[in-house]
Amino acid sequence: MIIKLERIKIQTRKSEEAIDITAKVEEVVGKSGVKNGIVHVLTSHTSSGLLVTEGIPCLEEDILTHFSRLFPENESYHHRRYLDYDGRLGFNADTHLKSVMGGISCAFPIENGKLVKGSRQTIYFMEYDGPLERTYFIQVMGE
Amino acid sequence: MIDFHTHPVLIREFVEKYPNYERSARQVFNIGNNFQPLETFLLQMDVAGIERAVLLPIDCRRARKDGVSSNDQVAELCQMNSRFIGFASVDPLRKGAARELENAVKKMGLVGLKLDPALQNFEVGDKRAFAVYEAASALGIPVVIHTGMSWAPETPLEKGQPLLLEPAIRRWSKLNFVLAHYAWPWVWEATALALKYPNVYLDTSCLYYDSPREFFQSVFNKQIPTTVIERSLRNKVVFGSNYPRVEIKNMVHALKSLELTEGCLNKILKDNAKRLLGEL
Numbered sequence: 001m002i003i004k005l006e007r008i009k010i011q012t013r014k015s016e017e018a019i020d021i022t023a024k025v026e027e028v029v030g031k032s033g034v035k036n037g038i039v040h041v042l043t044s045h046t047s048s049g050l051l052v053t054e055g056i057p058c059l060e061e062d063i064l065t066h067f068s069r070l071f072p073e074n075e076s077y078h079h080r081r082y083l084d085y086d087g088r089l090g091f092n093a094d095t096h097l098k099s100v101m102g103g104i105s106c107a108f109p110i111e112n113g114k115l116v117k118g119s120r121q122t123i124y125f126m127e128y129d130g131p132l133e134r135t136y137f138i139q140v141m142g143e
Numbered sequence: 144m145i146d147f148h149t150h151p152v153l154i155r156e157f158v159e160k161y162p163n164y165e166r167s168a169r170q171v172f173n174i175g176n177n178f179q180p181l182e183t184f185l186l187q188m189d190v191a192g193i194e195r196a197v198l199l200p201i202d203c204r205r206a207r208k209d210g211v212s213s214n215d216q217v218a219e220l221c222q223m224n225s226r227f228i229g230f231a232s233v234d235p236l237r238k239g240a241a242r243e244l245e246n247a248v249k250k251m252g253l254v255g256l257k258l259d260p261a262l263q264n265f266e267v268g269d270k271r272a273f274a275v276y277e278a279a280s281a282l283g284i285p286v287v288i289h290t291g292m293s294w295a296p297e298t299p300l301e302k303g304q305p306l307l308l309e310p311a312i313r314r315w316s317k318l319n320f321v322l323a324h325y326a327w328p329w330v331w332e333a334t335a336l337a338l339k340y341p342n343v344y345l346d347t348s349c350l351y352y353d354s355p356r357e358f359f360q361s362v363f364n365k366q367i368p369t370t371v372i373e374r375s376l377r378n379k380v381v382f383g384s385n386y387p388r389v390e391i392k393n394m395v396h397a398l399k400s401l402e403l404t405e406g407c408l409n410k411i412l413k414d415n416a417k418r419l420l421g422e423l
């Protein structure tokens with residue numbers, strides 16, 4: 001049984017963006033030595049996300065636009081208060097809710113050393129509160 | 144556009160380079176966010192439409208063991224990127240503070256003074272501080288002074304009362320005082336000082352409850368009428384974010400949500416800062 005964990009840093013450059021990380025996940029799987037198993041991808045933040053959809057710009061835009069429609073920045077949120085552990089106010093409830101809605105992880109099978117996924121499926125790191133340097137995890141498990 | 148109030152306390156590159164940098168951010172300044180590469184600071188400016196940012200250190204080594212950034216660190220950041228405008232901080236109660244300020248301006252290229260009576264634990268009327276005001280006046284640099292409430296620990300509110308500054312404002316009439324955080328909650332007192340004295344400016348870096356947009360509506364629309372800024376203080380208010388306690392973009396959006404004319408916004412976001420920096 002092989003278990004390998006990589007912590008990947010990514011510098012986001014906009015307030016919100018969808019970043020295709022499929023090639024990175026495939027690269028980590030390829031280097032892991034795992035022939036048959038599973039790969040799990042997970043963001044380490046609560047105002048970013050991980051999701052899978054068809055890899056085309058119109059859908060990237062639709063996801064961000066409609067998440068913003070569901071959770072408008074200017075809605076009233078209880079989270080808008082002083083957070084003593086941060087020394088600052090939390091006023092980004094909308095970004096947390098987008099993360100909850102879109103999800104924070106995904107998993108794919110590995111077969112013969114390669115990621116098994118649908119031809120249209122693309123893995124995205126979702127930034128909802130950037131720009132920030134972010135970290136996500138790729139864990140590969142198998143034999 | 145210029146952000147007149149930022150603190151370079153979460154720069155990742157400084158964590159390993161300066162041993163006390165992390166402790167200062169966590170325990171003295173009191174901020175829990177992750178350290179970020181310098182690039183993030185610049186990108187935060189980009190998404191907010193900010194071209195240049197004033198970097199403010201606080202020399203509170205006597206009062207708090209560590210300072211909140213140092214003059215050397217600020218000068219280093221200014222060397223690394225021309226979008227940064229560096230201010231110096233000196234402790235008015237330490238011997239040689241005036242000379243130290245003069246060196247910071249003349250030798251290190253810093254262009255303003257930052258003071259925080261609460262965090263630095265000094266009285267603004269203490270005669271030992273007069274030499275620093277005198278030096279700043281002679282150097283022709285502005286002083287950004289903390290007024291109002293502070294989120295840093297062990298910072299009594301009473302030291303942030305803006306009226307405590309009136310004697311110094313009157314005595315050093317050539318020295319431009321920028322009252323940080325609009326002196327919240329004493330916004331009427333701060334407004335009165337800015338209305339009365341030509342050498343008093345106010346920065347917008349205040350957020351103490353709700354969201355930036357809600358807070359600005361509460362303070363700059365209900366607590367004082369927006370028309371006071373539009374009509375009477377359009378040349379006396381400068382934009383400040385207080386980043387990284389608040390993201391710069393949120394404060395820009397909050398300011399723009401007020402019913403201010405384009406001409407007034409341009410002054411707050413650019414012209415007034417340039418005048419204070421001697422660029423106009």
